[in-house]
C-alpha cells in the first residue's frame with residue numbers, strides 16, 4: 248500500500264511514517280494507537296478539538312438527535328469513552344431504548360475527523376458516580392446536575408435540588424468501529440478500524 252505510506256502526517260501528532268514493510272496488523276496498531284493517544288489528550292487538554300464531540304442518538308420516532316458533549320475519559324485498553332450527563336435528559340431515555348450511538352469528533356488544527364460507532368452503557372447511582380460527584384460537587388458545573396426540572400423542560404422558578412439529590416450520571420461508550428478522515432493539501436486519507444483490521448476507504 249505504498250500510496251498510504253505517510254498517513255501520519257506531521258499535523259499535531261508525531262510524524263512517524265508508515266514504512267512499506269509494515270504488516271497490515273502493524274498499520275492497524277499504529278493508527279489505532281495514535282487515535283487513542285489523541286482521545287486521551289483531548290480529555291485533559293481543553294484546547295484539543297476532540298474534547299467536544301457531537302453525540303448522535305436515535306429518538307423514539309426513529310429520528311436523529313445530536314448534541315455537543317465534553318469527553319471526560321478515554322481508555323485505550325478497554326476501547327471506551329466516557330461523558331457525563333443529567334440522568335433525566337432526553338438522550339438517556341433514547342439510549343435506554345436504543346443503546347447505540349455515534350460520536351463525531353473534529354479537530355481543526357489537525358484537520359482530523361473521527362466518527363466512532365459506539366455501544367452505550369449508562370451508569371446511574373453507582374460508586375463511580377458518587378466518586379465523580381464528590382470531586383465536582385463544589386464546582387460551578389455541579390449546578391448543571393441540580394436543576395429542579397429535567398434538561399429540556401420548560402424553565403421553572405423552583406428551587407434547585409439539594410446537593411445530595413444530584414442527577415449526574417455517566418455514559419460509557421464502547422467503540423465498535425472508528426472511521427478516521429484526515430484532510431490534507433496533498434489529498435485526503437480515510438480509514439475504517441474495525442475488528443482489529445484497518446481498511447482504507449475513498450475519502
Ligand SMILES: Cc1cc2nc3c(=O)[nH]c(=O)nc-3n(C[C@H](O)[C@H](O)[C@H](O)COP(=O)(O)O)c2cc1C
Pocket residue numbers: 299312313314315316317318330331332333336337338339398399
Ligand atoms: C461545548 C458544549 C459542551 C457540552 N457538554 C455536555 C456534556 O458533557 N454533557 C451533557 O449532557 N450536555 C452537554 N452539553 C449540552 C448538550 O449539548 C445538550 O444541550 C444537553 O445535554 C441536552 O441534550 P438532550 O436534550 O439531547 O439530552 C454541552 C453543550 C456544549 C455547547
